Amino acid sequence: MDIDLLAPDVFSGDRFLDQLAAVRARPGLTWHPEPDGPGFWVAARYDDVHTVLGDPATFSSREGIRLGGTDEAARLVADRMMVVSDPPRHGRIRRVVGAPFTPAALRLWHDRIVAGVTDLVDEVVEAGAGGPLGALPDEAAGPLVRDAVVRDAVGDLTQRLPNQVICAMMDLPRADWPLIGRLTTDGLDSPDPIDRLDANAEIFGYFADLIHQRRARPGDDLISALLAAGGDLTDDELILNCSGVLTGASETVRYAAAGALLVFAERPELWTALRASPELLPTTVEEILRWTSPGLHALRTVTRPVTVSGSDLLPGERVTAWLCSANRDPAVFPDPDTFRPDRTPNRHLAFGWGPHVCVGARVARLELTALLTALISRVRTIAPAGKPVRSTGNFIHGLTSLPVLLRPA
Numbered sequence: 001m002d003i004d005l006l007a008p009d010v011f012s013g014d015r016f017l018d019q020l021a022a023v024r025a026r027p028g029l030t031w032h033p034e035p036d037g038p039g040f041w042v043a044a045r046y047d048d049v050h051t052v053l054g055d056p057a058t059f060s061s062r063e064g065i066r067l068g069g070t071d072e073a074a075r076l077v078a079d080r081m082m083v084v085s086d087p088p089r090h091g092r093i094r095r096v097v098g099a100p101f102t103p104a105a106l107r108l109w110h111d112r113i114v115a116g117v118t119d120l121v122d123e124v125v126e127a128g129a130g131g132p133l134g135a136l137p138d139e140a141a142g143p144l145v146r147d148a149v150v151r152d153a154v155g156d157l158t159q160r161l162p163n164q165v166i167c168a169m170m171d172l173p174r175a176d177w178p179l180i181g182r183l184t185t186d187g188l189d190s191p192d193p194i195d196r197l198d199a200n201a202e203i204f205g206y207f208a209d210l211i212h213q214r215r216a217r218p219g220d221d222l223i224s225a226l227l228a229a230g231g232d233l234t235d236d237e238l239i240l241n242c243s244g245v246l247t248g249a250s251e252t253v254r255y256a257a258a259g260a261l262l263v264f265a266e267r268p269e270l271w272t273a274l275r276a277s278p279e280l281l282p283t284t285v286e287e288i289l290r291w292t293s294p295g296l297h298a299l300r301t302v303t304r305p306v307t308v309s310g311s312d313l314l315p316g317e318r319v320t321a322w323l324c325s326a327n328r329d330p331a332v333f334p335d336p337d338t339f340r341p342d343r344t345p346n347r348h349l350a351f352g353w354g355p356h357v358c359v360g361a362r363v364a365r366l367e368l369t370a371l372l373t374a375l376i377s378r379v380r381t382i383a384p385a386g387k388p389v390r391s392t393g394n395f396i397h398g399l400t401s402l403p404v405l406l407r408p409a
Ligand code: HEM
Pocket: 053, 061, 065, 082, 083, 084, 094, 166, 244, 245, 246, 248, 249, 250, 252, 253, 256, 289, 293, 294, 295, 298, 299, 323, 349, 350, 351, 352, 353, 355, 356, 357, 358, 359, 360, 361, 363, 364
């Protein structure tokens, strides 16, 4: 099989998992050529991904953490933005940025997050059920679906979900939420690196003003909590890391949620079973994370000669650790290509591993749990209503459109 983990159509066409399965079956790590670059190693098996992410002294984040990033972008933020830093600097930043995400701190936001998600689901289901969005195409209208709601589950729901939660946690003015959502998507997902830099520059400017205001008038919000933790971070570093939290929070959750809805649309018996047994929620959420793995890869740069699974890597070479592939490794997950809501154990790597393991994992789990809880009591069936569309990205990846028919409970 030809492997091309840089080709947009491999991702939009949902062929990347097959390619990665082929890479997993090869001995050692696989060398991947690059038309405009030196090439990179591919770590696709669970154990190899674990090894790479767990050893920051050998596999550095300072030179960038994704394919398609520019050296300049990485240089600007190295050792200043948490995710693009190595120990010991990383630990010092994480003590500040992680402060609002401890279990104790999260208790403060728990109700706000759940209420925000529930309001959003109410809005979507009610607007659809009563209003013009509920109109069904004639041929679809039948006794069974008369009161159904036709939706693009991504545009209407899952894209707004993390935006709503993170903006509420940061206590941003409501009028700014759509702008912040758009800039975050462009800053991460735009195919043009210059557009990404522009969007990120606008976000930095926004946070510069906000930090100034919150320092003058602290509140019970994430930004104020971060400023209170302060540490030795300069204002520029605080701005960069607010932006890092915003980016980390946004695209990942939306893709995980959209992927979950697709599973339930394609396998309605799973939705019926979850509605009947909500105690399956915790294991279902973990399986959604394993199954969707929205963060496909994390990139590292080799700092000293090292051998991984028999492959010799040299300083300066880049290695990509494919989390989505580790999560489908049959050596760790029996029947990995089947979605099993009761999978136990489920030691997936969707949140990464090692010092950079996702700082927002608890928030993400809470958002997905709140979303499913709200849908369980409001939506009886989720049915496909058109062709799902996937993004072309090889970094944070998932569905960009998912037409579904929701039938209110
Ligand atoms: C389904 C949802 C999510 C997934 C799959 C996910 C995945 C990841 C992964 C794989 C990493 C490690 C990156 C690396 O090693 O280079 C990471 C780090 C990070 N995530 Fe998440 N994430 C999610 C949700 C969130 C949320 C909700 C937030 C914030 C509220 C967040 C903020 C961050 C930050 C700031 C980091 C950097 C941590 C560090 O460098 O120490 N993420 N995430």
